[in-house]
Amino acid sequence: MTVSGLLRGGHSPVPSIRSVGTAVAGCGYSQSDLLDHFAVSDPKIVRLFHASGIQRRFLTLPDRGPGGSPSEESPGHLRAKHQRVALDMGSRALRACLDRAGLGLGQVGYLCCVTTTGLLTPGLSALLLREMELPSTVERLDVVGMGCHAAMNGLAAARSWCVANPGSVAVVVCAEVCSAAYVFDSTMRTAVVNSLFGDGAAAVALACRPAGAGRERVDGGRPVPHLLSSASQVITSAADAMRYDWDDQQGRLSFFLDPQIPYVIGAHVEEVVDRLLAGAGLRRSAVRHWLVHGGGKKVVDAVRVNLRLTRDDVRHTMAVLRDYGNLSSGSVLFSYERLVDEGVARAGDYGVLMAMGPGSTIETALVRWEEAT
Template identity: 75%
Template sequence: MVAVDRSFGHDGIPIPLVAAVGTAVAGHAYSQNDVLDLFGISDPKVRSLFGKSGIRRRFLTLPSGGPDGRLAEESQGDLLRKHRRIVVDMGVRAVGVCLARACLRPVDIGYLVCVTTTGFLTPGLSALLVREMDLAPDVQRLDVVGMGCNAAMNGLAAARAWCVANPGRVAVLVCAEACSAAYVFDSTMRTAVVNSLFGDGAAAVALTAPVVGAAVPDSAGRGRGGGLAPYLLSAASQVITSAVDAMRYDWDDAQGRFSFFLDRQIPYVIGAHVEAVVDRLLSGVGVRRSAVRHWLVHAGGRKVIDAVRVNLRLSRHDMRHTVAVLRDYGNLSSGSVLFSYERLVEEGSARAGDYGVLMAMGPGSTIETALIQWRWG
């Protein structure tokens, strides 16, 4: 019997795989009560909102206290400078962990995709990481800005396509979000909802497409020998144009800074559309929903997580990594789904043949999905 190489499609096109993942956080860990007390928030409705978030702690980079013990005020310029400092630092550390797990060096990166929404940079984060990490000066780069919490999936699609065109070479996706550089504190419930959710974090993932006859690393990054790894089979997305303004940045004239808005209807919008996009993702490769063993969903908030779970008829066990990331880090924007994937890798429960769905939701409003399968290289 002739062995079948599962790392190539029926058309002979290589199927990219995830070689390793790495994460990093910034600042200090704060409980929800810590944040409320530091900002002097006494409104019982706001305090109740924070308490019901499902978040135990978040990592935030907050300003130092003033003479009265209250946190110092930060201008929009202060926030932009903080964003640059934090995302570069977290990005370097997340990429470093990722490369070490895959037994790779910075110069091995042939394509660098950087995602961030919490601040604007020119030059982009990719150029700053090239300098900080001594990457090859001719590395190909892409900066994805403004796509929000679903942007990891869009960056993953770009990296996947590059790997197919460049088998044997390495692409790295970096999601770095300094959410504490994008906040407004006032007396409105609008800002309270946003401020109750987000944390600072970065995640990096290395992809490569196999070359005929070459061994690949496993999903834990144990060397360049053969191993078990998740292969990226397909992707599907849906832009819900009827809710295009449900998640957005607005300029707040009174505060002199950008202010993020989250519509209270978001969980219901996501819940109403999630089945269709997941079924389209799976039907394209002939996989039934019941065959999916691993669900790695963006930790967008307690109500969003519940909406996905209920509408897809998933168990609480299916959502354990998503819930745990929300509990321990809050909503990390684009990096959240990769934090959930890292939890699965650390758990070590994936087996050959298992299917997994990665899912993230964000502005647009958009649902982005990808299907992976663990295979021997």
């Protein structure tokens, strides 16, 4: 069966992406602001910050102490900050997402919460349910520790739930308080991490239209993006390239990014994308919209070069990286929101969503826009 036949008359319903919403927290900082805030003068670190392609990030940082340096945050303070800020950002992103689709809180049947920047038990989904007074019957899933590609894993879970529950709404919320996972010292290891990440949350709503139902309402009557399929690639030879380690001296977790990550991702990205497209009988030239996780300038360049994409193809990715930094799991959804706001997607267009993270893993999804019917 062709993709069009699957969408219009297949045996299984195909979920559509109903809407997206985003939120940030803290204050907006330029890279120069952050270097000044933490009194960084090492020329290598200064160059690293300014070569990132980032102009501004939103972070929830401690005030300066009596000596002019930022106040110390204990692991307990960082955990409390993660919970407080994740709840705040997540609830605002969820509200924006539902409002955009004309949906109410009572219509949410499934809630998947994604976060890597702090461990919460009960999970963020239960806390968000209570905070927003969602129905107590909402089915929940917390995706923890999967890092920057975890939005894709959340979408895959929500897609399966929607297929099993036509007419009901599933929401994925990604809330990453990266400033609750920072270690500040004079090493290049921590400088790489500290030069990239920002605080942000994104929410996306999905639903399958039951047979015989009326017209879908998606972002003002625009064509509806349908989530067709997904494909992943775990690069086991680089499983430790992105990881948390325990820092005994700092008494907290410290994130590590291997300098070889761009080359590892670049060497494997063609395989997973071509496998994703082959399942739908497509070539890369059929894809009009590319939404790539903004993991960093070098990572995006590696993806672009190996897939032979243009700079225009990754314009949303680079714009989000410029304006917000690397938002971990939420980045790809921030890029998707830019595409929605641009309003250029037309019925029949194909798009690829892609994110990379610990494992090392590349996660992809294929979407096709169709007229609302």
